[in-house]
Amino acid sequence: MSLKITVIGTGYLGATHAAAMAELGFEVLGLDVVPEKIAMLERGETPMYEPGLDELLRRHVAGFEGSSGRLRFTTDWAEVGAFGDVHFVCVNTPQKHGEYACDMSYVDSAIASLAPHLTGPALVVGKSTVPVGSAERLAAYLAENAPAGADAELAWNPEFLREGFAVQDTLHPDRLVVGVRSERAEKLLREVYATPVGEGTPFVVTDFPTAELVKTSANSFLATKISFINAMAEVCEAAGGDVAKLAEAIGYDDRIGRKFLRAGIGFGGGCLPKDIRAFMARAGELGADQALTFLREIDSINMRRRGQMVEMAREALGGGSFLGKRVAVLGATFKPDSDDVRDSPALNVAGQIQLQGGQVTVYDPKGMDNARRLFPTLGYAVSAEECVRGADVVLHLTEWREFRELDAAALGEVAAEKVILDGRNALDPEIWRRAGWTYRAMGRPTA
Ligand code: UDX
Numbered sequence: 384m385s386l387k388i389t390v391i392g393t394g395y396l397g398a399t400h401a402a403a404m405a406e407l408g409f410e411v412l413g414l415d416v417v418p419e420k421i422a423m424l425e426r427g428e429t430p431m432y433e434p435g436l437d438e439l440l441r442r443h444v445a446g447f448e449g450s451s452g453r454l455r456f457t458t459d460w461a462e463v464g465a466f467g468d469v470h471f472v473c474v475n476t477p478q479k480h481g482e483y484a485c486d487m488s489y490v491d492s493a494i495a496s497l498a499p500h501l502t503g504p505a506l507v508v509g510k511s512t513v514p515v516g517s518a519e520r521l522a523a524y525l526a527e528n529a530p531a532g533a534d535a536e537l538a539w540n541p542e543f544l545r546e547g548f549a550v551q552d553t554l555h556p557d558r559l560v561v562g563v564r565s566e567r568a569e570k571l572l573r574e575v576y577a578t579p580v581g582e583g584t585p586f587v588v589t590d591f592p593t594a595e596l597v598k599t600s601a602n603s604f605l606a607t608k609i610s611f612i613n614a615m616a617e618v619c620e621a622a623g624g625d626v627a628k629l630a631e632a633i634g635y636d637d638r639i640g641r642k643f644l645r646a647g648i649g650f651g652g653g654c655l656p657k658d659i660r661a662f663m664a665r666a667g668e669l670g671a672d673q674a675l676t677f678l679r680e681i682d683s684i685n686m687r688r689r690g691q692m693v694e695m696a697r698e699a700l701g702g703g704s705f706l707g708k709r710v711a712v713l714g715a716t717f718k719p720d721s722d723d724v725r726d727s728p729a730l731n732v733a734g735q736i737q738l739q740g741g742q743v744t745v746y747d748p749k750g751m752d753n754a755r756r757l758f759p760t761l762g763y764a765v766s767a768e769e770c771v772r773g774a775d776v777v778l779h780l781t782e783w784r785e786f787r788e789l790d791a792a793a794l795g796e797v798a799a800e801k802v803i804l805d806g807r808n809a810l811d812p813e814i815w816r817r818a819g820w821t822y823r824a825m826g827r828p829t830a
Pocket residue numbers: 542543544545546547602605609642643644645646647648649650651652653654655717718
């Protein structure tokens with residue numbers, strides 16, 4: 384008989400994981416403590432914009448015509464406990480307010496709510512990004528508090544999905560990492576992931592701390608790569624070099640690779656910034672803080688680029704104050720193909736300029752509602768053209784495809800000044816210059 388799976392927490396990670404598990408053929412029950420979220424999912428709608436996820440949900444959520452009916456949702460812990468052979472914990476671990484450390488309260492409370500309902504053999508699989516050592520602690524808690532005792536086992540299976548590619552990354556991951564303590568746990572997880580493993584996905588079996596560390600070290604490496612190229616951008620700006628050419632040239636070396644070398648206003652989002660900070664905090668607790676002091680520099684380089692963008696804008700406006708200047712900001716989300724504005728470099732730059740007296744208008748293809756909630760005092764436009772109308776300078780801060788396809792000549796007709804600053808090194812300078820614009824990008828010569 385096929386395994387029954389539950390997914391606890393139906394946010395970004397959980398909603399995608401639940402739909403993907405149903406796609407792989409399992410009966411799935413998703414739980415969330417927020418009834419509105421469950422009601423939305425039952426209607427086949429996701430609480431966030433993620434390409435392909437609504438379609439995947441509707442293929443499986445019970446109640447849709449033609450759906451497999453394999454995916455259901457609930458708010459009832461007893462139902463979850465009774466239903467599942469394998470329980471995936473997918474709740475979020477945000478940064479603690481005013482601290483570097485990550486907030487484990489959602490994970491802890493999920494395990495505490497589930498434990499009393501584990502009366503028979505069950506595998507609880509953590510997917511959230513947690514400080515190393517958490518799995519060990521939670522396994523001990525389960526053994527003590529679940530009626531099934533040692534039969535309620537824990538495993539750790541970090542998730543590497545990227546926003547914008549969540550469905551693809553979950554169904555066709557580039558690797559699977561499982562931290563386990565028994566053959567039974569490994570066997571169950573091999574059964575869950577039989578399809579991707581059968582398609583050639585590497586399956587790496589580790590102990591608990593290694594599985595937890597794989598996730599935080601992977602994100603630290605990615606953050607380091609971005610800050611490395613942004614540090615080179617700073618040197619290029621000082622020396623008159625071109626960081627885009629530099630990235631292309633070093634990227635041809637296979638050992639370096641071309642990905643994650645796009646210089647600009649840096650990384651944001653709900654993962655990289657908070658993960659490197661939580662990693663530093665945890666290393667400090669373990670007495671290994673020296674090993675990660677470089678991450679403090681990675682964070683500083685990243686934050687500095689946002690300030691540099693503000694300075695570029697000031698310079699483009701003549702070098703004085705922003706007072707009375709109209710600044711158009713194209714992009715609000717932390718990356719394209721997402722409506723996520725958490726720690727968005729684009730909104731941070733927009734906010735800094737507004738604080739300094741600039742009249743800022745923002746446009747984003749999908750992030751407007753979230754941006755408005757977070758930065759209610761910024762101006763918002765319904766299209767790129769309306770955003771640019773009357774602007775003294777245009778800032779391109781999130782590299783949506785829509786912005787690459789803009790008609791530079793037509794926008795030139797509505798802008799007050801034809802000056803565009805590319806904070807993502809993603810527009811084609813030739814197109815904009817040919818249309819009469821002054822185009823400048825971070826880490827590149829002026830023309
Ligand atoms: C990241 C990891 O990639 C993923 O594996 C992990 O599971 C979660 O965290 P995500 O937050 O979706 O995923 O975004 P990612 O694509 O990594 O981009 C992060 C930030 O880096 C974005 O703000 C992006 O604009 C920026 N970035 C990325 C750059 O500035 N330059 C680059 O070359 C690449």
